[in-house]
Amino acid sequence: MIMKGSKFANMLRMTELETPESRLDPFGVLSQLRRESPVRFDENRNCWDVFPYEDVHRILKDPKMFSSARGAAANQNLLFMDPPKHHQLRDLVNKAFTPRAIQELAPRIRDIAEDLLSQAGAEMDVVHDFAAPLPVIVISELLGVPSSDRHHFKQWSDVLVESAEDLSDEAFEQIMQKRMKTVGELTDYFQGILKERASEPKDDLVSALMQAEIEGEKLSEQEIVNFCILLLAAGNETTTNLITNSFRILTEQPQLQVELAQDPGVIPTFIEEVLRYYPPIVSIGRVASEDVQIGGSLIRKGDQVITWVGAANRDESKFTDPDAFHKLRKPNPHMSFGFGIHFCLGAPLARLEGHIAIETLLQFCHDIKLVPGREIVPIQSSFVFGLKNYPVTFESLTK
Numbered sequence: 075m076i077m078k079g080s081k082f083a084n085m086l087r088m089t090e091l092e093t094p095e096s097r098l099d100p101f102g103v104l105s106q107l108r109r110e111s112p113v114r115f116d117e118n119r120n121c122w123d124v125f126p127y128e129d130v131h132r133i134l135k136d137p138k139m140f141s142s143a144r145g146a147a148a149n150q151n152l153l154f155m156d157p158p159k160h161h162q163l164r165d166l167v168n169k170a171f172t173p174r175a176i177q178e179l180a181p182r183i184r185d186i187a188e189d190l191l192s193q194a195g196a197e198m199d200v201v202h203d204f205a206a207p208l209p210v211i212v213i214s215e216l217l218g219v220p221s222s223d224r225h226h227f228k229q230w231s232d233v234l235v236e237s238a239e240d241l242s243d244e245a246f247e248q249i250m251q252k253r254m255k256t257v258g259e260l261t262d263y264f265q266g267i268l269k270e271r272a273s274e275p276k277d278d279l280v281s282a283l284m285q286a287e288i289e290g291e292k293l294s295e296q297e298i299v300n301f302c303i304l305l306l307a308a309g310n311e312t313t314t315n316l317i318t319n320s321f322r323i324l325t326e327q328p329q330l331q332v333e334l335a336q337d338p339g340v341i342p343t344f345i346e347e348v349l350r351y352y353p354p355i356v357s358i359g360r361v362a363s364e365d366v367q368i369g370g371s372l373i374r375k376g377d378q379v380i381t382w383v384g385a386a387n388r389d390e391s392k393f394t395d396p397d398a399f400h401k402l403r404k405p406n407p408h409m410s411f412g413f414g415i416h417f418c419l420g421a422p423l424a425r426l427e428g429h430i431a432i433e434t435l436l437q438f439c440h441d442i443k444l445v446p447g448r449e450i451v452p453i454q455s456s457f458v459f460g461l462k463n464y465p466v467t468f469e470s471l472t473k
Contacts, residue, residue, distance in 0.1 A: 088116070088123070088456065097452035100356065100459065104385035105397070113369035121378035122371070127389035127409075129369050130381040133360055134413035140360035140379060176422045179212065183427055186211050187434040197445065200464040204435075205317035209310050209427055217302060218278025219267060226263075227306055230256050234307040257303065264299045279305075309420045315354035315453075315460030316345070316428045321435075323348055323399060325444045325466060330401060335436040344401040345428045350408035351399050356384030357457045358412060383409045384459065439468040 090096065090103050107114075108125035115122050124130055133140045190204050198204065210227045233256040267280055275281040283298045324331050334341055362377045373379060387408045388396040411418035418424070435442075444450075445465040453460045 088119070091456055094452065097454070098450065098461075101384055101388055101397070104356070104382055105388050108382075108385040108389065113371045115371070121380055122368075122373055123380050123382060124368060125382045125385040126369065127386040127392040130383060130386040130409060131413060133368070133379060133381050134358065134409065137414060139363055139366055141363045142360060173422065176426055179423070180426060180430065182215070183208070183212060183430045184434060187431055188438070191434060191438045196470070197465065197467045200318050200321045200466055201314065201461060202463065204431070205314045205321070205464075206310075208317065208431060209313035209424075212423070212427060213305060213309050216279050217267070217305070218271075218276050218280055223263075227310060230260055231307050231310040234303075234311075260303050260306070261299055264302045265295065267302075268295060268298060305420070309423065311458060311460070312354040312418070312420070313424045313427050315458065316348065316424055317431045318461050318464055319352035319354065319459075320345065320348045320428060320432050321442070321464055321466065322352065322461070324432075324442055327399060328441075328443070331436065331440060331442060333401070334432065335440065338433050338436065340401060341429050341432055342425070343404065343406070345425060345432070346406045346408070347399060347401055347403050348428070349410040350387045350393070350403070350406055353384055353387055353408065353410035353459060355410060355412075355457060356459045357382050359457075383412075438471055440471055442466050442468040 090107065091100050096103050104125065107123070111123075112126045113122065113124050113129060124133060186208055187204075190207060194203055206228050207224075210224050211221075214221065214224045214227060233252055264280075268284065271278075271281045271284055275285070280298070280302065283293055283301065286293060324334075330344070334344060358381050360379045360381065362373045362375055362379060364375050366373050368379075387393070387410065390396050392407070393403075411421040411424075443466060445467055448463075448465050450464065451462040453462055
């Protein structure tokens with residue numbers, strides 16, 4: 075999530091990725107940049123771009139040398155927090171995301187997936203009808219928010235990952251004002267939820283965070299609110315894109331539909347390959363804490379560094395046949411959930427939702443095809459990779 079007051083959003087806006095074609099498939103461009111300029115400084119964006127796997131890995135695993143901090147407004151957000159506070163808050167939040175706690179959600183996730191698919195006719199828009207509502211419902215229930223408010227969540231999360239329309243200062247200011255307004259609305263919303271839980275605790279994540287302590291101190295209201303916003307933005311958007319990108323592969327390579335239906339036990343490795351091949355997040359930002367050499371280039375203290383996960387995941391020095399999709403690829407050390415202390419907290423939940431979504435889909439449907447002639451609109455973001463729509467037809471197996 076990009077925090078208000080930061081120009082980090084525009085640092086991700088590479089001119090090479092500004093065409094509709096590159097937004098729909100940026101990986102050829104990213105691979106070319108990795109080969110031609112593995113580590114480069116972009117004077118227009120005033121930041122470093124890093125593309126090779128080993129360099130990206132090195133940066134993400136070293137929070138001391140490459141900080142996640144984004145200024146005072148961001149320091150209470152887990153994404154943009156450095157140790158030791160990061161460790162303390164993450165350990166606390168991890169209690170709500172234990173493997174057992176996540177697995178206990180499986181029956182409910184399956185019910186939601188089945189209900190959504192049962193409402194579809196012979197045609198549906200994957201994003202609108204399935205991939206977006208599923209994680210919204212799951213996260214809403216985790217947070218304990220009323221079902222009547224769920225429709226707001228998708229709108230809010232879309233704004234939080236949206237990029238400016240172009241590289242102009244005017245476009246940047248416009249998107250920052252829009253994002254600040256959304257953060258304000260979310261803050262007001264979750265502060266209202268906190269007031270309700272203060273007088274009437276429930277069995278939900280918000281109540282658990284309010285009651286928890288770190289070294290004898292309770293979390294501040296702002297820390298709880300920021301985590302709720304993070305969970306909404308990161309969890310919602312990432313999982314929606316994972317599910318949508320999985321559908322995309324199934325329609326681009328339809329033989330996979332038959333293979334996975336016949337052997338659903340390979341769906342987990344299929345999901346991992348989707349994460350590598352079409353990662354929901356293609357870039358992650360850091361700030362150099364000291365002067366450091368990366369790929370023969372001297373990065374100065376205070377310099378902004380953009381690690382391009384989407385390029386690292388296609389690095390031929392790490393992955394055999396990297397531009398081909400292999401549903402049984404092992405090992406598969408992609409970095410689509412980040413790496414190190416900021417490895418995505420919700421990764422187990424995203425994987426479970428993706429697994430159940432595809433497994434349920436193949437139990438309900440077959441012969442899934444992209445509707446021809448419809449314009450597919452990519453998400454307007456240079457750090458998120460996904461689609462705003464994906465219309466498909468299918469034949470039902472339940473009739």
